[in-house]
Amino acid sequence: MSAKPRLGVFKFASCDGCQLxxxxxxxxxxxxxxxVDIAFFPEASSRMEPGPYDVALVEGSxxxxxxxxxxxEVRRESKxxxxxxxxxxxxxxxxxxxxxxxxxxxxxxxxxxxYIQTLATSTAIADHVxxxxxxxxxxxxxxxxxxxxASLIAGRKPRTPTHAVCLDCKRKGTVCVTVAQGIAxxxxxxxxxCDAICPSYDRGCYGCYGPLxxxxxxxxxDHLVQLNHPPAQLVPLFRSFNGYAEEFRGVGDGMxxxxxxxx
Amino acid sequence: xxxxxxQTSPADPSALDDRLFLARDNLQxxxxxxxxxxxxxxxxxxxQGAIVYTEIQSVDELPRGWTDIQQPGxxxxxxxxxxxxxxxxxxxxxxxxxxFPPITTxxxxxxxxxxxxxxxxxxxxxxxxxxxxxxxxxxxxRVQDRVFLEGPYVDPIYQSRREEAVIIAVNCxxxxxxxxxxxxxxxxxxQSGFDLALTETAGGFTVVIGSTRGRALAEQLPLRxxxxxxxxxARAGRERAEQQVTKQFDTTDIRDLLLKNLNHPHWADxxxxxxxxxxCTMVCPTCFCSSVVDVGDLAGEHVExxxxxxxxxxxxxxxxxxxxIRNDVRSRYRQWLTHKLxxxxxxxxxxxxVGCGRCITWCPVGIDLTVExxxxxSETAV
Ligand code: SF4
Ligand code: SF4
Ligand code: SF4
Ligand code: SF4
Numbered sequence: 001m002s003a004k005p006r007l008g009v010f011k012f013a014s015c016d017g018c019q020l021x022x023x024x025x026x027x028x029x030x031x032x033x034x035x036v037d038i039a040f041f042p043e044a045s046s047r048m049e050p051g052p053y054d055v056a057l058v059e060g061s062x063x064x065x066x067x068x069x070x071x072x073e074v075r076r077e078s079k080x081x082x083x084x085x086x087x088x089x090x091x092x093x094x095x096x097x098x099x100x101x102x103x104x105x106x107x108x109x110x111x112x113x114x115y116i117q118t119l120a121t122s123t124a125i126a127d128h129v130x131x132x133x134x135x136x137x138x139x140x141x142x143x144x145x146x147x148x149x150a151s152l153i154a155g156r157k158p159r160t161p162t163h164a165v166c167l168d169c170k171r172k173g174t175v176c177v178t179v180a181q182g183i184a185x186x187x188x189x190x191x192x193x194c195d196a197i198c199p200s201y202d203r204g205c206y207g208c209y210g211p212l213x214x215x216x217x218x219x220x221x222d223h224l225v226q227l228n229h230p231p232a233q234l235v236p237l238f239r240s241f242n243g244y245a246e247e248f249r250g251v252g253d254g255m256x257x258x259x260x261x262x263x
Numbered sequence: 264x265x266x267x268x269x270q271t272s273p274a275d276p277s278a279l280d281d282r283l284f285l286a287r288d289n290l291q292x293x294x295x296x297x298x299x300x301x302x303x304x305x306x307x308x309x310x311q312g313a314i315v316y317t318e319i320q321s322v323d324e325l326p327r328g329w330t331d332i333q334q335p336g337x338x339x340x341x342x343x344x345x346x347x348x349x350x351x352x353x354x355x356x357x358x359x360x361x362x363f364p365p366i367t368t369x370x371x372x373x374x375x376x377x378x379x380x381x382x383x384x385x386x387x388x389x390x391x392x393x394x395x396x397x398x399x400x401x402x403x404x405r406v407q408d409r410v411f412l413e414g415p416y417v418d419p420i421y422q423s424r425r426e427e428a429v430i431i432a433v434n435c436x437x438x439x440x441x442x443x444x445x446x447x448x449x450x451x452x453x454q455s456g457f458d459l460a461l462t463e464t465a466g467g468f469t470v471v472i473g474s475t476r477g478r479a480l481a482e483q484l485p486l487r488x489x490x491x492x493x494x495x496x497a498r499a500g501r502e503r504a505e506q507q508v509t510k511q512f513d514t515t516d517i518r519d520l521l522l523k524n525l526n527h528p529h530w531a532d533x534x535x536x537x538x539x540x541x542x543c544t545m546v547c548p549t550c551f552c553s554s555v556v557d558v559g560d561l562a563g564e565h566v567e568x569x570x571x572x573x574x575x576x577x578x579x580x581x582x583x584x585x586x587x588i589r590n591d592v593r594s595r596y597r598q599w600l601t602h603k604l605x606x607x608x609x610x611x612x613x614x615x616x617v618g619c620g621r622c623i624t625w626c627p628v629g630i631d632l633t634v635e636x637x638x639x640x641s642e643t644a645v
Contacts, residue, residue: 031561150561159556163541163577166627170545171365171572175311175355178627180338188540188627202311212539213578214592219536223336223628 005054005152008040010074012060012067013094013122017139018085019043019059025142032146035153051077055152057145058131061087061094061122068119068128075129080152084145086138086241088125090210093138095122095244122244133158137193138208138241144193161192164212165205168196177204184229184237189215189247206240211247221251231255281462281469281497283481284489289467290348291322292485293431297392302429305361306394307354313338314354316361319394326351333439333620336629349463352439353397353619357548358404361391362424363411363572369420369555370568384567385419392429396457398450399442401432402617403548405456409611410551429476432457436500438507441620443633446512449617451504462497469497512618512633513640514604520640521605525597529639534593536628541574543622543630544599549615554580575599600632 009019023029023044032038039049056078062068075081083089091098097105098121106113125131135148144160151158161167165187169176177183177199185204187196193209211217217238224234238252285293297304298320306319309326319325328346331354332339343350372381396404408425411418435442435451444450453460458477461468469489472478489497544550554573559566573580575598581588589595607615616632623631 028561035561146561150559150563153561154559154563159558162579163574164539166540166542167545167572167574167577170542173315173356173360173365175313175315176338176542176625176627177311179336179625180312180355182337185627188538188542214539216536216538216592219628220538 004035004037006039006049006052007036007055007057007149008051008053008074008078009038009043009057010040010059011043012058012071012088012125013063014060014085014087014092016043016059018087018137021139021142022057022145025146028142028146032149036149053078054080055149056081058083058088058125059085061091061124062119062128063094063122064118066117071125071128080132081125081129082133082135082148083125083131084135084137084140086136086208086210087122089134089136089245090242091122091124091244093241093243096239097122098244099239124244135160136191136209141193141195162213163192164188165190165192165194165196165199165209168192168194169199172196172200174200177202178224178227182227184224184227184234186217186220186237188212189217189220204237207238207242207248210242210245215247217247217251218254221255231259235259281471281489281494283470283472283486284467284493285461285470285484285486286467289485293480294320294322294394296480296483297394297429297431300392302390302392304392304394305358307349307351309340312340314340314351316354316356316358316393316395322348325349330437331439333441333624334629335441335623335631336626338624345465347436347463349395349433349461350437352435352437352442353400353621355546355621355625357546357619357621358393358396358400358428359407359548359550361389361393362404362428363407363418363421363551363553365572367420367570368567369570372566372568374564385423388423388427390427391424392431394431394433396430396432396453397435397619398432398453399444399447399617399619400548401430401453401456402444402447402449403619404430406549406611406613406615406617407551409613410549429480430457430459430473432460432473434460434462434497434501435504436463438504438509439620439624441510441623441631442508443510443512443618443620445505445508445618446510446514446633447614447616447618451508452501462500464493464496464500466493469493510620510633513637514614517614517636518605518608520636520643521601524639524643525601527639527643529635529642530593530597532638533596533630533635534591536630537592537596538628539576539578539592539595540627541576542625542627543632544574544576545572546621546625547603548619548621549603549617550574552580575602600635603632604636 102120106116148158178185183204186207187205190207191209191212235252238248307314308324314326325348330343331351368384411421432453457473460471552573553570557566576595603615
């Protein structure tokens with residue numbers, strides 16, 4: 001990639017937290033601004049130049065027919081498309097609608113449901129277009145974002161670790177909250193990225209960085225049930241920011257089916 | 264080969280007798296002496312619901328009156344009915360984190376008008392004193408000595424820390440359900456590899472000198488000769504630990520058992536349960552794998568080279584030339600166990616397991632390597 005890649009930042013259904021993470025990276029932001037040509041970033045600048053872009057950062061999930069069209073446009077205009085965050089990568093917390101009746105939600109929430117045009121589902125960007133790189137997290141870790149941008153500029157592979165959150169606990173010396181306190185923690189099935197913040201505050205991991213590759217959430221869920229965690233609490237644990245990611249979805253759905261079978 | 268000063272075995276076998284005694288009220292004098300000699304004392308302390316190894320300055324920080332109850336996948340602290348200082352066994356930390364730190368910067372590079380300027384980054388060597396090292400942990404240090412000091416490539420970080428570290432061992436006077444040092448012939452009694460070894464009794468500690476450095480320490484401590492009752496109490500405590508080690512691990516022909524059964528269906532059975540989360544390898548006091556990464560700034564002008572603990576349970580760890588070699592949990596669990604218990608013997612002339620039980624307790628789903636090997640053994644027609 002040439003010296004100053006043109007960067008575009010695009011928003012779909014999301015809370016803007018991931019874009020804010022980029023703006024939060026105060027120390028690195030100037031370096032980012034110096035190293036890339038920020039051509040389109042409505043959240044940060046009024047400069048909105050047309051494509052093509054060398055790198056597109058895509059935040060948010062697809063929840064409307066219009067967005068389902070627009071993502072194809074972004075893809076056409078972009079050489080390298082990278083999703084940022086759990087919404088873009090797995091559908092986000094708004095993918096909870098995928099288990100419910102979105103029309104009913106619209107009727108319950110809005111005074112004029114007829115003005116609301118929405119799809120029945122919230123889906124990941126990769127369900128619609130080819131994605132070149134997925135940067136995980138809810139929100140993303142700005143150090144990782146800077147690392148990926150640096151790798152693109154240098155033309156090398158990004159070094160964003162794919163190991164479990166547990167490894168970070170152990171490097172930091174954090175005592176395992178599941179083993180020592182019986183707290184339900186998704187760390188063993190979740191990809192690293194936050195440096196294991198929650199366990200260091202005596203909380204279980206919420207799975208913000210999505211499923212570990214080749215994760216084994218079924219074994220973890222079975223074990224947590226043995227530790228007397230009620231399935232009715234485990235289902236929502238798996239069904240959060242990354243709940244619609246295949247591995248987490250499968251285990252949540254499986255538990256729910258068993259709960260129904262057992263009445 | 265480099266030897267450390269803590270490696271001296273007592274020349275006089277009677278040195279292992281509990282001839283000296285440190286009164287309970289004088290334990291602080293030991294800490295003070297170590298601190299006065301410029302050591303950072305690392306010892307057991309309660310933190311986050313467990314007994315961890317961290318810097319201590321006072322006996323008041325020790326887990327006095329507490330014990331640990333351990334099971335596969337479970338660890339709990341419990342009050343004792345006495346106020347013993349060392350009435351517990353090993354916890355989630357091991358001394359490995361001080362001798363082979365989890366993250367270390369090993370080199371830095373800066374771009375200059377003349378090109379890249381690269382320099383090593385050794386950093387100052389901390390002068391540790393480890394208080395409360397158990398027999399299995401002494402054995403683990405010997406295993407890591409073999410890895411880091413006795414091959415063709417000596418690790419300078421480990422070497423300098425190891426040489427500086429004073430080892431104050433403590434004999435176990437009880438054992439956990441996860442301990443199996445007797446099967447691995449590493450404990451529970453400390454035989455060598457320490458400067459001083461203590462056995463706790465109600466009134467204080469019998470003391471054994473294990474090295475010249477230990478002798479020099481002893482000379483400056485308020486020690487007195489132990490009386491027969493104190494020696495008997497110390498012996499009884501050590502025997503109690505030995506009796507409490509109930510976990511048995513049959514290691515007969517273990518190398519061949521594992522290496523000749525690489526396609527045994529039991530590996531797939533474990534893989535159903537294993538999370539490939541790395542916890543077992545991280546808590547294991549002998550596991551030594553690391554990876555080296557260069558961390559650069561956005562401008563590409565400053566790079567730091569870091570060495571970080573890594574694990575055979577990570578997918579990327581076996582990424583080579585465009586592909587992952589151990590591409591399922593089954594082959595990764597098999598790698599851990601066959602290395603630890605079998606090919607380690609080929610590589611280093613001894614087992615990589617010292618029987619401390621940490622991997623059993625700290626596995627979030629309670630996988631017990633001794634049970635897995637026993638199952639594989641029983642399912643194998645020999
Ligand atoms: S606290 Fe959670 S993330 Fe940390 S080691 Fe335990 S299970 Fe893994
Ligand atoms: S394995 Fe043996 S030496 Fe180690 S803590 Fe347990 S009883 Fe003590
Ligand atoms: S393999 Fe397990 S029991 Fe053996 S030394 Fe390592 S952590 Fe301890
Ligand atoms: S054996 Fe246990 S601790 Fe080790 S990787 Fe598997 S699940 Fe994690």
